[in-house]
Amino acid sequence: MAPRAPRSVVSVAPGVVFVEGPVSNWVVLAEEDGVALIDAGYPADTDLVLDSVLLAGHDLEDLRRVYVTHGHVDHVGGLPGILARFPHVEVLAHADEVANVRGPARQQVTPAEIGGRLASVRVARWLGRAVASQALTSVAVPTARAFTARDFDGRAMSPLPAPGHTSGSTAYLLPAADAIVTGDAVVTHHDTQPASWAPRPRMITSFFTADQEAALASARVLPYPEIVLPGHGPAVHRVGREWVPIGQ
Secondary structure (H helix, E strand, C coil), rough: CCCCCCCCEEEEEECEEEEEECCCCEEEEEEEEEEEEEEECCHHHHHHHHHHHHHCCHHHHHEEEEECCCCCCHHHHHHHHHHHHHHEEEEEEEEHHHHHHHCCCCCCCCCCHHCCCCHHHHHHHHHHHHHHCCCCCCCCCCCEEEEEEHHHHHCEEEECCCCCCCCCEEEEEHHHHHHEEEEEECCCCCCCCCCCCCCCCCCCCCCCCCCHHHHHHHHHHHHCCCCCCCCCCCEEEEEEEEEEEECC
């Protein structure tokens, strides 16, 4: 089996490194008091996430917190392994999302619900990648807590509620980078979608989403600055009227 490796790692702005992981994505942030992550991949991504902190030029001992976009296993699965090594790290999420992050039960599509869709080659291939990423591992993050406005005092970011994909799905605006981290409220591509689709901001495949109507409403009102850092697919930036993957 080939070793796990990110699909891409790009520095999108000073102090902001975007990692398109093997199946899902995360972001490394330089903050005033240390290093933060936004999301943490699947359980099998733990070492990749930590390696990406080093690749971004930081010491692992400076890791202070993880902001979570939503509590699906492909975005919080790396947290138990990270916390086992660095128990001081805070895990922060929207109040409506804390139960999903803590788990192990969470608002997520089940294998039984996926089963009827395996006739699709794309879905079957994605599922194989997800299982290889330890998607079936029971993940619990009991120390996760709800963030408050005070958690963002003096920080170069702000949370934006984006409910629908999950109850407390959250995007994070990075004004200094002219970027938004969207989680799965908006993606640029997903392995269950046709490979021919050019990367651009779009909705994730609907069966992953708890409330599609609410998700669509959230996506319509999110701000879209020059750079979009999604939970799946490459980072993209505006070039005229088009969206172009960063680094291409």
